[in-house]
């Protein structure tokens with residue numbers, strides 16, 4: 001699905017990641033781990049197509065609109081004049097177009113996504129009034145509607161209670177079973193050990209050849 005060939009990602013010609021070589025297989029669920037500032041968010045943005053590689057290549061045959069990217073919540077602006085329902089409906093735009101209108105079938109899908117994240121009661125609420133965990137549920141519902149074949153999630157469980165993490169993890173597992181490829185930035189090692197089979201570590205530049213020491217995890221295939 002994604003092949004990294006001596007990739008370095010960064011900004012304005014300056015690399016901030018180690019050299020990354022290896023691949024993420026289609027339908028895999030990989031935790032992206034590493035110290036603060038090691039370049040995890042930068043790598044996700046590069047895979048999402050928002051930044052050009054500094055050197056090397058990131059090969060994936062997937063149009064940008066099929067790459068679902070969820071930034072860290074600190075990067076999100078929530079004070080826009082939309083309801084939760086309307087925010088989730090944005091996930092339909094790749095399919096119906098900006099001016100295509102929401103058909104009855106799509107409305108039903110939106111309600112089903114809100115139901116999956118247990119946020120139906122908040123459909124008319126303003127996103128800015130939601131708690132962090134509620135907002136994350138809503139953003140997962142939007143991603144579900146996008147039907148992206150690749151989900152790039154940047155610390156989706158930061159500050160989220162364990163009940164919501166369990167709910168959102170079950171959605172990730174369903175997505176993976178449906179064939180979606182997932183790359184998720186996480187710092188929570190027990191959570192990674194429990195749910196993830198693959199780890200991409202930014203702490204070691206030669207990570208794709210190195211075993212993961214402390215976790216019972218399979219390596220990302222070199």
Ligand SMILES: Nc1ncnc2c1ncn2[C@@H]1O[C@H](COP(=O)(O)OP(=O)(O)OP(=O)(O)O)[C@@H](O)[C@H]1O
Nearest residue numbers: 011012016034035036037038039040041042043202
């Ligand atoms: N827009 C930017 N322009 C230039 N440098 C940036 C920019 N955004 C981030 N950086 C720098 O790139 C480096 C990697 O940042 P990045 O946010 O990718 O790390 P991270 O591993 O996701 O960190 P954290 O775990 O703290 O979220 C840092 O040194 C940061 O200061």
